[in-house]
Amino acid sequence: MADKYLRKFKRSLPMSLLRAREAVMKNFIPSLQEHKLSAQQWRVIRALQDENGLDISKLSVRCHLMMPSLSRIIKNLESRSLIDRRANDRDQRVSVIFLTKSGKQLYDLVAPKSVERYEDITEKFGYGKMELLYELLEELVEKVDEADE
Amino acid sequence: MADKYLRKFKRSLPMSLLRAREAVMKNFIPSLQEHKLSAQQWRVIRALQDENGLDISKLSVRCHLMMPSLSRIIKNLESRSLIDRRANDRDQRVSVIFLTKSGKQLYDLVAPKSVERYEDITEKFGYGKMELLYELLEELVEKVDEADE
């Protein structure tokens, strides 16, 4: 208990996670930029490709986006005719979001490049280490969330 | 090569890293908020505590902040008298940044709580796993940055 000082950034967990995420994202961003898509907009498109016709609250959870951010993103994608919103008949408060035809086309255009980038990263880093990393990250989240105080 | 589809978010590397970072940050943010500090502002203060009198470019590298963000952050911290800027005599273009007395006092107030939070996380997750995670993240960055294309 003698040395209660803060580690420098090199050994800061948030910083290490940040650097790793940045390094990984650098691989995906260029092909998204070619289509004027942000990483967040792409997440929404991906989620809708997985399951078309999600309401905004569900999208928010699946994409890890806060409602205000998502609200803006949907407005943007809607203005570009990549998605479509319809009111739910049973509950007029909820908007259900659908990928349009051009939204699906855009997905089909971008997805293969992302797959390539992912395979490239997996190859460079090693499949076993990738799996180990996933497990560690998952366990970290579990343990840290477990008892918040 | 048969199944060239994108994993769902649960198994997306950027998402896993994002979730982990969010879970970890949740532990540190409350004590920062008590002092109206963002995580980024705190990084700047920490860097200056490590080495007082850094120019903005060096701060940018150490804190992993882009120059425009840092420019705004410095303006903010300066307006709150937590830091102080002086022109470099040899080169009038560079501003050298110093922690003021109240900046240092704020550091002394916040740092112990961050140390506590870090120890708590380490204990919950396990020291060995923490070290392993650091190594994996570092290696991931190396390998991924290695050959960008």
Added chain:
DNA sequence: TACTTTAACTTAACACGTTAACAATTTGGG
């Protein structure tokens, strides 16, 4: 010395992260 190039920021513009306040429904009693 005059002129171009480089370096060190700063500003602008747009998107997202985050908290708080608002608006429109829907639901749950009484």
Added chain:
DNA sequence: CCCAAATTGTTAACGTGTTAAGTTAAAGTA
């Protein structure tokens, strides 16, 4: 049925991420 409370978003405001353009000072070059 009516009103309070909860639900589903949207808007506002401020700080950060990111790219591009603008400023000022230093360095390099003819």
